[in-house]
Amino acid sequence: MGCSSDSDSNVNDDGKEQSNNITENRKSVGESAGDLLDDVNYEELYIEIQYVQGLKPSTSTLDHFENFLTERLRKSGGITIELVEIPSPGQDTYSITDVRNLEDDIRTAYNQGSTLKVFGLFLDGAYSENSENGSVLGVAYRNTSFVIFAETIREFSGQPLAPSTTVLESTVLDHEFGHLLGLVNAGTPLQSAHQDTEHGRHCTAEDCLMFWTAETGEGLINMISGGNIPELDAACLADLQANGGK
Numbered sequence: 001m002g003c004s005s006d007s008d009s010n011v012n013d014d015g016k017e018q019s020n021n022i023t024e025n026r027k028s029v030g031e032s033a034g035d036l037l038d039d040v041n042y043e044e045l046y047i048e049i050q051y052v053q054g055l056k057p058s059t060s061t062l063d064h065f066e067n068f069l070t071e072r073l074r075k076s077g078g079i080t081i082e083l084v085e086i087p088s089p090g091q092d093t094y095s096i097t098d099v100r101n102l103e104d105d106i107r108t109a110y111n112q113g114s115t116l117k118v119f120g121l122f123l124d125g126a127y128s129e130n131s132e133n134g135s136v137l138g139v140a141y142r143n144t145s146f147v148i149f150a151e152t153i154r155e156f157s158g159q160p161l162a163p164s165t166t167v168l169e170s171t172v173l174d175h176e177f178g179h180l181l182g183l184v185n186a187g188t189p190l191q192s193a194h195q196d197t198e199h200g201r202h203c204t205a206e207d208c209l210m211f212w213t214a215e216t217g218e219g220l221i222n223m224i225s226g227g228n229i230p231e232l233d234a235a236c237l238a239d240l241q242a243n244g245g246k
């Protein structure tokens with residue numbers, strides 16, 4: 001069987017070559033929103049989370065994330081999250097190009113049959129575009145890919161009176177997945193006027209999970225009160241439901 005640089009080939013029981021269509025997983029953020037939300041093309045969701053040694057998401061974070069997904073997505077075949085530990089890639093900062101290249105090297109899960117596959121990376125170091133007032137905690141950067149800056153999250157959760165790592169981690173995870181689900185006006189059409197155009201693909205409601213401050217450390221520390229993980233507001237929920245979600 002031939003081996004090509006851009007597609008993983010494997011052989012099924014019939015001896016027929018089955019090519020994992022990698023290009024399906026290399027589209028823009030929001031392009032798979034409908035496929036993630038509904039049950040038409042994909043009945044199953046598989047999420048491969050690779051984390052740098054020492055930055056494993058907590059069990060409560062993963063439980064919370066799974067509930068979040070189960071409440072929103074129609075996946076009759078189920079939702080599976082698999083964790084893989086990786087060594088540090090060794091950089092102090094990463095641009096999105098760095099993260100994309102890293103994903104291309106280490107990702108093993110691509111759509112197969114009726115299973116839609118997503119790649120999540122819990123990374124050390126920091127985002128290269130961070131500024132004094134904006135420490136980015138996560139980025140959704142392809143239709144089925146997101147990165148969580150897990151070391152940066154720990155720097156914020158370690159501050160006095162700050163929310164716990166689990167609360168920050170869960171919020172950023174839900175928020176980035178919200179972008180993969182096409183929020184706000186990014187693949188999932190608006191059902192009402194609630195896009196904060198000044199901040200791109202975010203929601204105008206200050207207490208909504210998709211408010212723009214939910215992905216920077218400085219913003220999130222002020223947004224979270226009493227250790228509660230922000231939820232999607234009615235406007236964002238209506239968008240998801242109209243695009244095939246629950």
Ligand SMILES: [Zn+2]
Pocket residue numbers: 175179201202212215
């Ligand atoms: Zn965002």
Ligand SMILES: [Zn+2]
Pocket residue numbers: 194203204205208209210211232233234235236237
């Ligand atoms: Zn909203």
